[in-house]
Amino acid sequence: MANDNEKDLEEVIDETENNDVEDTPCEKAVDDNNDNNTENKTENEAEPTAEETLQKELDEQKDKYMRLAAEYDNFRKRSAKERLDISNTTIGNTISEILPVFDNFERALNAETTDEKYKSGVEMIFNQFYDTLKKLGVEIIDPLGETFDPNIANAINQIEDDKLGENEVAQVFQKGYKIGDKIIRYAMVTVANP
Numbered sequence: 001m002a003n004d005n006e007k008d009l010e011e012v013i014d015e016t017e018n019n020d021v022e023d024t025p026c027e028k029a030v031d032d033n034n035d036n037n038t039e040n041k042t043e044n045e046a047e048p049t050a051e052e053t054l055q056k057e058l059d060e061q062k063d064k065y066m067r068l069a070a071e072y073d074n075f076r077k078r079s080a081k082e083r084l085d086i087s088n089t090t091i092g093n094t095i096s097e098i099l100p101v102f103d104n105f106e107r108a109l110n111a112e113t114t115d116e117k118y119k120s121g122v123e124m125i126f127n128q129f130y131d132t133l134k135k136l137g138v139e140i141i142d143p144l145g146e147t148f149d150p151n152i153a154n155a156i157n158q159i160e161d162d163k164l165g166e167n168e169v170a171q172v173f174q175k176g177y178k179i180g181d182k183i184i185r186y187a188m189v190t191v192a193n194p
Contacts, residue, residue, distance in 0.1 A: 088137075088179045088180055088182050089182070091136055091137070091138075091179055092179050092182055092184045095133065095136065095138055095177065095179070095184055096177075096184050096185055099177060099184070099185055101129075102129055102130075102133070103174065103175075105122065105125060105126045105129060106126060108122045108126075109122050109123055109126050133177075136179070137179050137180065138177055138178070138179055138184070139177065139178050139179070140175050140176070140177060141153070141175060141176030141177060141178055141183075141186075141187045142172060142175050142176075142187065143169045143172065143176075143187055143189060144169055144171070144172045144189075145168065145169060146168070146169055147165075147167050147168060147169075148167045148168070148169055148189065148191045148194075151183075152176055152178070152183065152186065152187060153169065153176060153186055153187040153188070153189045154186045154187070154188055154189070155189055155190070155191045155194075156173065156188050156189070156190065157171075157189075157190040157191070158190070158191050158192075158194050159190055159191075159192050159193075160192070160193060161192045161193065164192035164193060165192070165193065166192075166193045166194075167191060167192075167193065167194055168191070168192045168193065169189045169190070169191060169192075170189075170190045170191065170192040171189065171190040172187055172188070172189050173188040173189065173190070174187060174188040175187055176188075
């Protein structure tokens with residue numbers, strides 16, 4: 001009986017090997033449908049509709065417009081910064097030429113005199129000059145008593161003094177001036193305990 005079962009099994013295996021397995025009607029329909037979908041997709045991809053074409057062109061034009069607007073905004077900001085830099089440079093160059101006159105008025109103001117009218121006149125001229133510099137955006141750099149900063153002052157002398165802190169500005173020989181962040185003239189100072 002075992003031999004009969006083995007023979008039956010061998011016959012079934014031989015039949016399946018010898019016979020080509022055919023697709024069932026459902027499997028054939030699915031394969032045909034997939035083939036049709038693939039063909040339709042390639043047809044649709046090959047020929048976009050007029051609406052899709054117009055939408056694509058619109059997107060491209062919108063992208064170009066946005067890029068142009070960004071470039072113009074960058075150009076506008078860069079131009080404004082360059083104009084401000086040129087303006088500050090021009091003012092700085094002009095002010096640096098007249099600063100010695102301002103320094104002389106300050107020395108005249110500090111000079112001892114018995115003539116009060118003369119002193120009052122020099123003081124009025126000095127104040128008017130100072131107000132004009134402030135209107136132009138010029139700031140005075142007077143680092144006396146502060147920690148020495150090489151970005152705003154030049155040290156022309158060093159001293160040792162126990163009463164002053166380390167790297168403290170002990171004396172200002174000449175005040176500095178700046179417009180915004182641009183230094184017109186560095187202050188000349190003596191630094192204590194470097």
